[in-house]
Amino acid sequence: MDLQVAIDRVTLERAVDLARQLDDQVDIIELGTSLIKDYGVLQIHQALPALRHAKLLLDIKTIDEGEYEFDKGFAAGDILTVMGAASRGTLEKVYALTQQRQKQMFIDMMEINDVKTGQIVDFPQAIYGIHHAKDAQTGFDAAATVAAFHHQYPGVQHISVAGGIDLAMAQKLAQQGIAESVIVGSAIVKTADPVATAQKFMEVMHS
Amino acid sequence: MDLQVAIDRVTLERAVDLARQLDDQVDIIELGTSLIKDYGVLQIHQALPALRHAKLLLDIKTIDEGEYEFDKGFAAGDILTVMGAASRGTLEKVYALTQQRQKQMFIDMMEINDVKTGQIVDFPQAIYGIHHAKDAQTGFDAAATVAAFHHQYPGVQHISVAGGIDLAMAQKLAQQGIAESVIVGSAIVKTADPVATAQKFMEVMHS
Structure with missing residues (x-):
């Protein structure tokens, strides 16, 4: 299982440093929507032209104008996000462009019901x-949610999960063996030593 | 009826110039999502600190992290957009913040069904x-759509409409008297003389 570290709500300088x-240390580095909307993809690309090891995910949350946003986004990142709430047409267009560029597309399943989910899997x-919306207040059991999603949509091969994931949950998800990647934000980047914390996550996930 | 001109898919320099x-000439100037995601709100604010006459709408298309995005966005703009597809919690948070700042919130009704619409009006x-998603292929009758929306949700007081609106449709919408504003993009900004074209729109809307 891959570790994706989400960097969010910091200055661009701090994001690049992190x-x-x-x-x-990690498999995927995510630059969150706050960085996209505060600084823009062009400035991000200029400040962070390439990573040595990790893939770069830009959480651009496309909901329309799919080809435009993915075309611009793939100049900077390896994985781009699109909202499941986007139209079928948008999803099809960005999927085609993603396949053509041999990159990856991440569908954000936030706030879509079972009917819509069934139409886009x-x-x-x-x-x-x-994941849970950051604006949502209630609890979130990542392992239970992944298991339920897998049960309902067994054909989905690539699942990623986010939402308050700590070391214990990361280990549980790794042992569960369904999710392909787990996303950890502040539990890594808001600690005193993000690198050491990321290493701990990698250890429990691969033990 | 107000005229909102949407500036999109140009360089920041060209956007500021326009x-x-x-x-x-116009009531509201919109900087489209492409400008937000390409350049970021901070850079836009720096390049365009204030307008003399028109209100500035930033099409930030918030779908989560409502307070963060609206707080940052209102430093630069007078009107901010949130997706109707966002959670109820996000909509309530950005509405409260908007009221508190005495600014305006624009709910983008793209790709939401009647059930969800009924929950957020x-x-x-x-x-x-x-409006129609830019990625949608089919035709769009703005006046008919506005009339149908008004009939179904008579309590909604502020309606804005976009989608391939030309001079004839702008005039029709003004005479219809339901929509509070009409959004025109390339039919103004992609012409040889955007100022003269905007004036023509204002004339037919107020004749």
Whole structure:
């Protein structure tokens, strides 16, 4: 199982510094929506032209204008996000462009119901991202949610999960063996030593 | 009826130039999502600190992290957009913040069904934005869509409409008297003389 570290709500300078530090330690580095909307993809690309080891995910949350946003986004990142709430047309367009560029597309499943979910689980190479909205107040059991999603949509091959994941939950998800990646934000980047914390996550996930 | 001109998919320099030219001519200047995601709100604010006459709408398309995005966005703009597809919690948070700042919130009604629409038409001061996704292929009759929306949700006081609106449709919408604002993009900004074209729109809307 891959570790994706989400960097969010910091200055671009701090984000670049964190990304460089974590590059060799983790599998995927995510620059969150706050960075996209505060600084823009062009400035991000200029400040962080390439990573050595990790893939770069830009959480651009496309909901329309799919081809435009993915075309621009793939100049900077390896994985881009699109909202499951986008139209079928948008999802199809960004999927085609993603396949053509041999990159990856991450579908953010936030706030979509079972009917809509059933209509969009047919993109075999897409990563399906399950998480709670940051604005949601209630609890979230990542392992239980992943198990339920897998039970309901057994055809989905690439599942990613986020939401308050600590060391114990990361280990549980790794042992469960369903999710392909787990996303950890502040539990890594808001600690005194993000690199050491990321290493701890990697250890429990691969033990 | 107000005229909102949408500037999209151009360089920030060109966007600022267009905004300055159109400032005295139109009611609202929109900087589209492409500008937000390409350049970021901070850079936009730096390049365009204030308009003389028009209100500035930033099409930030918030779908989560509502307070963060609206707090940052209102430093730069007068009107911010949130997706109707966002959670109820996000909509309530950004509405409260908008009221507190005495600014305006624009709910983008793209890709939400009647059930969800019925659940979110209770923000009296919000502007409800009806339009076709840019990725949608089929035709769009703005006046008919506005009439149908008004018939179904008569309590909604602030309606905005976008989607291939030309001079004839702008005039029709003004005469219809339901929509509070009409959004025109390339039919103004992609012409040889955007200022003269904007003036023509204003004339037919107020004749």
